[in-house]
Amino acid sequence: MDRPSPRLRVGLAQIDSRLGDLEHNVERHLRWIGEAREKAVELLLFPELSLTGYRLLHLTPRVAIHPRSSPLIARLSEAAGPMSVVVGLVEEDDHGVLYNSALLLHRGEIAHIHHKCYLPTYGIFQEGRFFGEGQRLGLASLDGTPLGLLICEDLWHAEVARRLARGGAKILAVISASPGRIGAGERPTSQDDWEVLTRSAALMNTSWVLYCNRVGWEEGSFYTGGSHIVRPGGEVLVRAPYLDEHLLVADLDLRDADRLRWRLPLLRAERTDLEGP
Amino acid sequence: MISTGAMIQGQEEVRQRLVLHAPLAVQILTGFIRDAIDTTGTAGIVLGMSGGVDSALAAALAVRGLGPERVQALVLPYRSSSADSLADAQAVAATLGIETRTIDISPMVDAYFESETDADPVRRGNMMARQRMAVLFDQAKKRRALVLGTSNKTEILLGYSTIFGDNASSINPLGDLYKQQIWQLSRHLGLPERVVAKQPSADLWPGQTDEGDLGFDYATADEVLFLLFDEGCTPEEVVERGYPEEVVRRITELERENRFKRRLMLIARLSGSAVNLDREIPRD
16 A cells, blocks of 8 residues: 555754855755664754844845745755755745745755745734735645644644645644743743644644754844644644754654544534634 | 832742742853853953952853963953952952953042043942943953953842943843842852942942942842833833832833933934845844
8 A cells, every 4th residue: 555654763953154245055954864864854844033043123125035036045955865854944936925935845856845834923922014924724745644744823823734634644744933032931831832732733633743943143133942842632742942053853653643633523523614704 | 218018919929930940041141151152253252340249140150161372351440449349349250260450540530530520429430431431342342352241130130230231242241131040040150149249339439339329229129120020010000019119110210211322223214225224133
């Protein structure tokens, strides 16, 4: 029977990026891609806007690229070889609209692009001033395994992950550039919020959740790191340290999502016909 | 001075929410200083040490982040500065294992006021703060270093500072810490208790204290500011909890009147591409 392999080795590259410096960041990606390949990673994630840095403000158009004709993307794609890689970048479309995008490179091709659908524009966040909103959801495929891509705030709106899971995703890959906050606990409070979200998404959607967050500083604000992988059902399988760069590697058994769905058939039971508000 | 004797609703919860995980806060703030030095390619930091707890904590964070050899502490007394302050600055430096250099600002300040004989203590105090700033930035230039700021969140929000004086810096690790969080981290880092426990003072004239100038104590100010600024409560809601109306009114006024000190460079916009308004370019 022709089935995708049930095992997948994933890597989360919890890196720092230099704000507005594409060349420097590409070099940095190439180093981490090399390290991940040495560890036989099959799917490697980089954080949100990993090629450009996050807090770009009016630098945003200066680092925008057309991925399909970009020599930088071609270099990354070539270095990735057989490994699938997700990178974050500012994408410019043919109408001059800029998107906060996640790009899946798979066997030398751009296999999927996700435009961030929810652009936080409150508090410290200003994305709505500079980016266009993504208008559609889609599933990527890793040799037959459906994969849903989300960018940071997308996970704070439950229907995005829900729709991707109902559409067939067994892995929800979330790339993030989440500014940290702390309180009295030994774990950053921002991390507590994220783990509530990633663990609920893994439980309610009976899916694997990969969360890749960046580290480093931009304009006085730090990024927490704390990237982690959540098993279908909500148990944190592995977690990277806070604040430091790290390559987190783990092997997923993709059948785990199926086995959970047999005994916890939440997706099968989903109702879209309820009347009322 | 108005203090809060009566029961205040939810006060314990507010106090708890102002507590930080000290080791994590220290790790992050030392990382902030290190990152700023790395990204700017500078050699280290200079800071003014007053003998007070804010500059003591800033120095301690810098030493942990960079090592003592990359931290230049300057003691910048005016002739009326209290001897205790200078001794405290030395005690902190000894605890941290750093050398200090003392530069007396009296001749620089006095030269100006020779022809401004009508200046009141506030003008004189402001001039001292700005003279210290001028010396710090010059020393930073000399050493290819950054000036480390020492203003805390309480004084920033109250505007209890001299614009382009003590509020001027290249980077400030303390600006998001309320005063009681400064005390908490200072004790965690083992700074001399004498320095942590003493009555805060700008030491611009003999006998001056912060709480005397402000008319309320820091603990109350921190709680009221937390409710107003962090939580978004209205002044009326803060008073309803039991905080003294007079104190809440004064804090609200100070916060509003001193906003100009937090937004430097007010530029008249003509072009549609004005610096910082239409073109907000990050500094990192």
